[in-house]
Amino acid sequence: MRILQLIDTLAAGGAERMAVNYANALNARIDFSGIVCTRHEGPLREHIESKTAYFFLNKKRTLDFKAIWALRQYVAQYNIDVIHAHSTSFFLAFMVKLLRPSLQLVWHDHYGDSEFLQSRPTLVFRCILPFFSGIIGVNQKLVRWAEAKGFSKHVVYLENFSAPEKMVQSTTKLEGEEGKRIVSLANLRLQKNHALLLQVAVLVQNSHPDWTFHLVGKDFNDAYSYALKKDIVALNLSQTVFIYGTRSDVSNVLHQATIGVLTSSSEGLPLALLEYGTAGLATVVTDVGENGAVVSNGENGYLADQNSKRFYEKLLLLMQDEVKRSTFGAKLKETVHAKFSEEHVISRYLSWLEKRNT
Numbered sequence: 001m002r003i004l005q006l007i008d009t010l011a012a013g014g015a016e017r018m019a020v021n022y023a024n025a026l027n028a029r030i031d032f033s034g035i036v037c038t039r040h041e042g043p044l045r046e047h048i049e050s051k052t053a054y055f056f057l058n059k060k061r062t063l064d065f066k067a068i069w070a071l072r073q074y075v076a077q078y079n080i081d082v083i084h085a086h087s088t089s090f091f092l093a094f095m096v097k098l099l100r101p102s103l104q105l106v107w108h109d110h111y112g113d114s115e116f117l118q119s120r121p122t123l124v125f126r127c128i129l130p131f132f133s134g135i136i137g138v139n140q141k142l143v144r145w146a147e148a149k150g151f152s153k154h155v156v157y158l159e160n161f162s163a164p165e166k167m168v169q170s171t172t173k174l175e176g177e178e179g180k181r182i183v184s185l186a187n188l189r190l191q192k193n194h195a196l197l198l199q200v201a202v203l204v205q206n207s208h209p210d211w212t213f214h215l216v217g218k219d220f221n222d223a224y225s226y227a228l229k230k231d232i233v234a235l236n237l238s239q240t241v242f243i244y245g246t247r248s249d250v251s252n253v254l255h256q257a258t259i260g261v262l263t264s265s266s267e268g269l270p271l272a273l274l275e276y277g278t279a280g281l282a283t284v285v286t287d288v289g290e291n292g293a294v295v296s297n298g299e300n301g302y303l304a305d306q307n308s309k310r311f312y313e314k315l316l317l318l319m320q321d322e323v324k325r326s327t328f329g330a331k332l333k334e335t336v337h338a339k340f341s342e343e344h345v346i347s348r349y350l351s352w353l354e355k356r357n358t
Helices: 014-026 043-047 065-077 087-099 114-119 123-131 140-149 194-207 223-234 250-256 271-278 308-319 322-339 342-356
Strands: 002-009 032-040 053-056 082-086 104-109 134-137 155-157 181-185 212-216 241-245 259-262 282-286 302-304
Touching: 002 014, 002 087, 014 032, 014 043, 014 082, 014 104, 014 271, 014 342, 032 065, 065 087, 082 087, 087 104, 087 123, 104 342, 114 140, 134 140, 134 342, 140 155, 181 194, 181 250, 181 271, 194 212, 194 223, 194 241, 194 308, 212 250, 223 241, 250 271, 259 271, 259 308, 271 282, 271 322, 282 308, 282 322, 302 308, 308 322
Parallel strands: 002 032, 002 082, 032 053, 082 104, 104 134, 134 155, 181 212, 181 259, 212 241, 259 282, 282 302
Antiparallel strands: none
16 A cells, blocks of 8 residues: 655644554555655754655645646656545545545544534535545544535544654743743644633743743744733743743653643543653543543543643642552553554554555
8 A cells, every 4th residue: 555644734733643653653664655845844854754755745825726736746657546634634635545546545534622512613624524445533523424414434543653753852841840840742723722721821930930831833923822921921820831832842841841741621532641642641631532532530630621720720730649640650651652653553454554555
């Protein structure tokens, strides 16, 4: 089998990381595994393994005929069987199939606002998805949505999976006191609900001023980012909450952290949570998306609702109990290894693809 992953950027986001993970995981399992970045490269470029074929398309606009033809030529050159299109790259995959009808397409839906699917536009999907052999959803809500809309008869839920991080230089040094650092791996976007995190940080500052919060993720330097930074100053959190932007040495960051948190209002299956588990980090996360499929409340971490006081109370249980942090971290690591490993997911993925091609 010859499979090409298609992704619009290589920014440090969940969909982008999964595109890279799939491409790398497949390069030792199939005849050809490659990844094409269509619009913008980014920090995940350095995480593509040397054995994984890579091509940057440099697409300039939605309907870029030069880019469409270039991708069609690349597909022909390497005799690609399947394009695995992630997120919004499905339109380009569809255009290439019009030029090469034998090509099989699958769409990987990473939609992050899965708590608000009722407002998601569907017209473009109704026009294009009938040309796809199947759909992969990153959580059960997305699967049920695709099935209910009749977009495909072949919809499957495949968990996101963690993958060994390519060795990169450890350059990030977290602020704050060792053993008292709380990390949040989340791009600075509305659905990540940093407002809740700041509310929790105020409560922590009042009770445990020596504990600090560390926000690692892409800073888009937009209105949301500006408002967040303004609120940090207004709430006197400048020595409690620190923003680092995108970091490529995530393992190094997590090694310096004590607790991992996610305060999201909506999620698919966040890779950040799987990375917390891989690092053996005790966690508190909001009960959205597939977080509950990873975290069993009170057994390997804590699930909390989107209320600052109740989130803080769960966080406090970990802050005050080193044994519990160690126990929860070890159990979460076991869960991630057993249920969200590369081997577990890729074997199901290839089996599902084989059925689509028969």
